[in-house]
Amino acid sequence: MNNKRPETMERITTAALAQAFIDEQVGQIQAQVGEKKVLLALSGGVDSSVVAALLIKAIGKQLVCVHVNHGLLRKGEPEQVVEVFRNQMDANLVYVDAVDRFLDKLAGVAEPEKKRKIIGAEFIRVFEEEARKLEGIEFLAQGTIYPDILESGPVKAHHNVGGLPEDLQFELVEPLKFLFKDEVRVVGKALGLPDGMVYRQPFPGPGLGVRCLGAITRDRLEAVRESDAILREEFAKNGLEGKVWQYFTIVPDFKSVGVRDDKRADEWPVIIRAVNTVDAMTATVEDVPFALLQHITQRITHEVKGVNRVCYDLTPKPTGTIEWE
Numbered sequence: 544m545n546n547k548r549p550e551t552m553e554r555i556t557t558a559a560l561a562q563a564f565i566d567e568q569v570g571q572i573q574a575q576v577g578e579k580k581v582l583l584a585l586s587g588g589v590d591s592s593v594v595a596a597l598l599i600k601a602i603g604k605q606l607v608c609v610h611v612n613h614g615l616l617r618k619g620e621p622e623q624v625v626e627v628f629r630n631q632m633d634a635n636l637v638y639v640d641a642v643d644r645f646l647d648k649l650a651g652v653a654e655p656e657k658k659r660k661i662i663g664a665e666f667i668r669v670f671e672e673e674a675r676k677l678e679g680i681e682f683l684a685q686g687t688i689y690p691d692i693l694e695s696g697p698v699k700a701h702h703n704v705g706g707l708p709e710d711l712q713f714e715l716v717e718p719l720k721f722l723f724k725d726e727v728r729v730v731g732k733a734l735g736l737p738d739g740m741v742y743r744q745p746f747p748g749p750g751l752g753v754r755c756l757g758a759i760t761r762d763r764l765e766a767v768r769e770s771d772a773i774l775r776e777e778f779a780k781n782g783l784e785g786k787v788w789q790y791f792t793i794v795p796d797f798k799s800v801g802v803r804d805d806k807r808a809d810e811w812p813v814i815i816r817a818v819n820t821v822d823a824m825t826a827t828v829e830d831v832p833f834a835l836l837q838h839i840t841q842r843i844t845h846e847v848k849g850v851n852r853v854c855y856d857l858t859p860k861p862t863g864t865i866e867w868e
């Protein structure tokens with residue numbers, strides 16, 4: 544398999560270059576796939592969304608997208624996947640509501656590494672079940688991009704979404720494998736995907752699960768999701784979206800005393816993190832205007848159930864990592 548970006552390949556920076564890439568890929572995908580069916584795990588993240596849009600253009604309903612709602616996605620994300628791909632692009636989309644399955648498996652598990660393993664393993668299991676229900680699938684599309692190939696090294700062959708069993712191995716369709724992230728975004732835009740999807744900030748694989756520290760509970764997970772939504776809304780309104788590399792909220796698994804309706808009330812704190820980085824190896828903290836932080840604090844403590852304090856994480860990386868788990 545050729546895994547080296549051709550040296551003559553021009554960096555895709557304009558709509559015209561994106562269109563040329565799309566036309567070329569549509570032809571190649573049609574030639575590779577013929578009349579057969581292709582399966583794609585569609586997270587709603589940039590890479591898998593752009594692959595989905597490209598394949599819908601090339602082969603329409605021969606593509607089957609599977610979106611797994613594991614309960615750890617940001618507010619509005621599963622709905623957006625359904626709206627964009629099923630309603631607007633008329634795609635063949637299987638939406639799997641696996642919220643209870645994931646949260647039941649995660650109940651009582653406090654150790655971060657164990658949480659990640661459970662989320663990863665359960666994802667493969669759900670995806671495998673869906674794949675087995677479908678007939679005649681011969682291809683698996685993946686949002687592999689060039690940095691993925693560079694990271695895995697030239698020798699190691701790139702293989703299927705980790706962990707699918709032997710009897711479920713498919714031929715791969717990886718149309719973005721020579722693209723860098725900025726090029727993927729230009730192509731996504733040319734394919735008509737909404738900005739909110741194309742310019743989305745990085746999101747960890749295990750989702751909000753690693754921002755709901757310790758053992759995940761449904762109420763605390765809701766506090767993470769709602770506070771994150773408020774933070775994103777306020778950053779967008781105040782010109783920080785697209786300027787700050789990554790920003791999110793964290794809810795630790797302890798409470799502190801506060802006052803609500805003239806009574807003492809034990810509730811959780813929300814921690815805000817907003818960082819800038821070039822390579823994610825080091826990061827600096829965004830200098831968010833104090834008045835905006837106060838406004839966000841006011842909103843979170845009044846709109847998010849069970850939260851009585853807001854803290855701002857002032858720690859660069861190192862010594863802090865970007866995420867808390």
Ligand SMILES: Nc1ncnc2c1ncn2[C@@H]1O[C@H](COP(=O)(O)OP(=O)(O)OP(=O)(O)O)[C@@H](O)[C@H]1O
Pocket residue numbers: 583584585586587588589590591592609610611612613685686704746747748749
């Ligand atoms: N909730 C989900 N539903 C369906 N597929 C998923 C889901 N989460 C992850 N995947 C699949 O696993 C791949 C790797 O997920 P990961 O979280 O590492 O994101 P990524 O490499 O940044 O890609 P993307 O931008 O597509 O999310 C995704 O591209 C997608 O194919």
